Every structure is written in C-alpha cells, then in structure tokens.
Amino acid sequence: MAKGTVVLKLENDISTDIIYPGRFMATVLPTETPRFAFADDKEFNRALIDGEVPAGSFIVAGDNFGCGSSREQAASCIKAYEIIVIARNFARIFLQNSINVGLQMIICPDIDAREGDELEVRGNEVFNLTTGKSFVIESLPQARQEIIDAGGLIPYVRSLLLADAIKE
Numbered sequence: 577m578a579k580g581t582v583v584l585k586l587e588n589d590i591s592t593d594i595i596y597p598g599r600f601m602a603t604v605l606p607t608e609t610p611r612f613a614f615a616d617d618k619e620f621n622r623a624l625i626d627g628e629v630p631a632g633s634f635i636v637a638g639d640n641f642g643c644g645s646s647r648e649q650a651a652s653c654i655k656a657y658e659i660i661v662i663a664r665n666f667a668r669i670f671l672q673n674s675i676n677v678g679l680q681m682i683i684c685p686d687i688d689a690r691e692g693d694e695l696e697v698r699g700n701e702v703f704n705l706t707t708g709k710s711f712v713i714e715s716l717p718q719a720r721q722e723i724i725d726a727g728g729l730i731p732y733v734r735s736l737l738l739a740d741a742i743k744e
Contacts, residue, residue, distance in 0.1 A: 578660055578680070579696040582689050583629050584620055586637040591644030592670065596653050598645065609649045610656035624657055631658035636689045638663065642670025648677065655679040655728075662687050662695070662702060675720050678728030683714040 600612040614620045623629050635654070641663035642650060651674040654661060660680040664687060674681050684702050689695060693706040702711045715721070726732035 577696065577698050578632055579694070580630065580632040580634050580660070582636050582691050582693045582695060583623070583633040583659070584614070584617075584635045585689065585691045586635065586641070588638035588664075589640045589643055590637055592642055592647050592650035593644055595642065595650040596647060598647075601647065601649070604649075606652060606656070610653045612649075613653035613657065629657060629659065633657075633659050634689075634695050635659055635661045636663070636687055636695075637661065639665050641666050642674070643667040646670075646673065648673045651679045652677045660697075662689075675716075675723050676729040678724050678726065678731070680724060683716070684711050685714060686711045 594616065595614060596609070596612055597615050600609070600615065603609055603612065611625055613624055641661065644667070646669040651670060655674075655677050658680075660682065661674075662682040662684050664685050665683055666674070666681065671681075682697065682702065687702060688707070688709060688711065689704050693704055696703045696705055697713070700713045700715060702713060704710070716724070723729055723732045726735055
C-alpha cells in the first residue's frame with residue numbers, strides 16, 4: 577500500500593528528454609544524475625534538489641510516458657527520489673529500464689488526478705482520496721513486479737544467487 581500526494585501532473589508523450597535532458601548524458605554517476613531530473617522544469621527540479629518532495633509522492637501522467645531515447649538515467653533519476661509514477665501507459669523501453677532499476681510505477685489506464693490530490697494505492701486500485709474516485713490498475717507480470725519489489729534487476733539476481741548458494 578502506498579499513500580501520497582501528486583507532486584507533478586503531466587500529459588501524454590512525456591519523453592525521456594523532458595525527464596532527463598540529453599545535454600546531461602555525460603553525467604553518468606548515480607550520485608550525480610538525480611539533480612538533473614526534470615531540469616527544464618526549474619520549479620519542480622529545485623523542489624526535488626531541496627528535498628521538498630517526500631519519498632512516496634506521485635507523478636501522474638497520460639499515455640506513452642518515457643517515450644524517446646532509451647536513456648536509463650530517465651528512470652534512475654526518478655527512482656533516486658523514491659517517487660512513484662502512475663501513467664495511463666509507459667513507453668516500452670522506459671518500462672523495461674524502470675523495472676531494471678526498481679522504479680515503482682503503476683499502469684492505470686483511467687487515472688484522473690491533479691497536482692495536490694491525495695492518492696492511495698490498495699490492491700489493484702488507485703484511490704483518489706481528494707475526489708473520492710477509484711481507478712483499476714493494470715498489473716505487471718509477476719516476474720517483472722518481483723524485480724521492482726526487489727529494488728531492481730541487480731538486487732533481484734543477487735537474491736536469487738544467494739538463495740541458490742544457501743540451498744547448496
């Protein structure tokens with residue numbers, strides 16, 4: 577279960593260049609890349625950097641979130657702030673990059689929320705506590721969700737290897 581506030585509302589076709597602008601691609605250290613999240617949205621970027629966006633907050637978007645270039649930094653810079661992304665759907669490569677880094681994301685085809693709305697995720701639904709409406713979540717396949725829940729592909733594989741080592 578997750579509960580938090582919508583801190584950013586985005587429309588359709590949000591490209592990875594909006595999430596993590598290409599001019600920062602030379603910056604590859606995971607400790608440095610988060611400061612460039614949504615760099616062209618000065619107000620939101622400053623709120624992230626200044627710690628004004630609590631972990632567990634939500635970004636809500638329309639269709640095709642994460643379209644464009646296949647840069648992993650677009651997913652990992654959001655993950656660094658422990659923000660949950662709810663979108664009507666995600667671009668294919670962004671979806672896989674997000675799974676690989678353990679970004680919490682929710683596919684919710686009918687989501688309707690505004691900045692400032694309070695949301696709660698329970699079971700297979702998102703509840704907009706501000707409007708009183710609820711929306712059905714489109715679940716990811718179990719294997720993909722397990723990778724996200726483990727914190728990403730590397731922690732997931734590590735846990736499998738450790739489990740195998742213990743069995744032997």
